[in-house]
Amino acid sequence: xxxxxxxxxxxxxPDRISEAEHAVMEALWMRGTLTATEVxxxxxxxxxxxxxxxxxxxxxxxxxxxxxxxxxGRRYLYSAVIERADYVGGESRRLVDRLFGGRxxxxxxxxxxxxxxxxxxxxxxxALLKEMRK
Amino acid sequence: xxxxxxxxxxxxxPDRISEAEHAVMEALWMRGTLTATEVxxxxxxxxxxxxxxxxxxxxxxxxxxxxxxxxxGRRYLYSAVIERADYVGGESRRLVDRLFGGRxxxxxxxxxxxxxxxxxxxxxxxALLKEMRK
DNA sequence: CTTTCATGTTTACAAACGTAATCGGTACGC
DNA sequence: GCGTACCGATTACGTTTGTAAACATGAAAG
Numbered sequence: 001x002x003x004x005x006x007x008x009x010x011x012x013x014p015d016r017i018s019e020a021e022h023a024v025m026e027a028l029w030m031r032g033t034l035t036a037t038e039v040x041x042x043x044x045x046x047x048x049x050x051x052x053x054x055x056x057x058x059x060x061x062x063x064x065x066x067x068x069x070x071x072x073g074r075r076y077l078y079s080a081v082i083e084r085a086d087y088v089g090g091e092s093r094r095l096v097d098r099l100f101g102g103r104x105x106x107x108x109x110x111x112x113x114x115x116x117x118x119x120x121x122x123x124x125x126x127a128l129l130k131e132m133r134k
Numbered sequence: 135x136x137x138x139x140x141x142x143x144x145x146x147x148p149d150r151i152s153e154a155e156h157a158v159m160e161a162l163w164m165r166g167t168l169t170a171t172e173v174x175x176x177x178x179x180x181x182x183x184x185x186x187x188x189x190x191x192x193x194x195x196x197x198x199x200x201x202x203x204x205x206x207g208r209r210y211l212y213s214a215v216i217e218r219a220d221y222v223g224g225e226s227r228r229l230v231d232r233l234f235g236g237r238x239x240x241x242x243x244x245x246x247x248x249x250x251x252x253x254x255x256x257x258x259x260x261a262l263l264k265e266m267r268k
Numbered sequence: 269c270t271t272t273c274a275t276g277t278t279t280a281c282a283a284a285c286g287t288a289a290t291c292g293g294t295a296c297g298c
Numbered sequence: 299g300c301g302t303a304c305c306g307a308t309t310a311c312g313t314t315t316g317t318a319a320a321c322a323t324g325a326a327a328g
Contacts, residue, residue: 019285020285050288059307069306074293075306088244098153099222104245104250105251105254105258107226117266125259129260169275183316183317191316194314209276210275210276
């Protein structure tokens, strides 16, 4: 409704972005600024959603402060507020913290052991390593 | 990469383990077999839970087939059914798929760029790489 | 035996999530 | 102007999650 005059808790409200919401974010990150219909064009087929679902997700993302609306005539243009890199970083860190005791090397070790790393992956990582070591 | 020698048991565990449930799983993975009270001894302080909460989580994990109960006198001993490595692998793969297009090297690149890798991490990864390259 | 403690089971209940239909306003065609 | 299609907002509803109390039951203590 109108104004929330709840006691201003200054917590940064780390409102998590849910999995479904994330799909919408990806569309916005890819394309920059979109209408609800355009977002649906991108995600509805793959996820089997209706436009209504996308609208709901967009509203929730606005509430969470993850995206931003700008009026464009009679409709809205939506665009991401949070950066993809920040989101990705946060999620990665959460995983590493939760499952690997905060040690990224453990994650790497796990991927290596699970043979989830292709030759290309190894080469790429090796190159990155060499790059950083300079 | 699938072997057909395994018995009929290969249910793909469709039920996700939630974050709270995961804390309980960690206790069981660490200690092998525990009573509800013992699980609580391990997790209740850090998470601020009551024994009742742990009991609920244990029940849900049993329902989900993630843990197993064996009667021990009048109470139950709980132990993990799914392996930690499997869980960790599944979660890691989910993250890599969702955020890094299924390419683990992208995750590594991200961690590297975000400077989330310490000198020790780099050294460890380098060692692992060298090991795998042999 | 009866009271009490320990322990699993059932029930509770709010918040978040997934998914969507419906409502209310308005730009556009006629 | 008037209806209509289109759009965001509101409402809906079942499920999962987080968190826990109430209940039942058997064991232990007295």
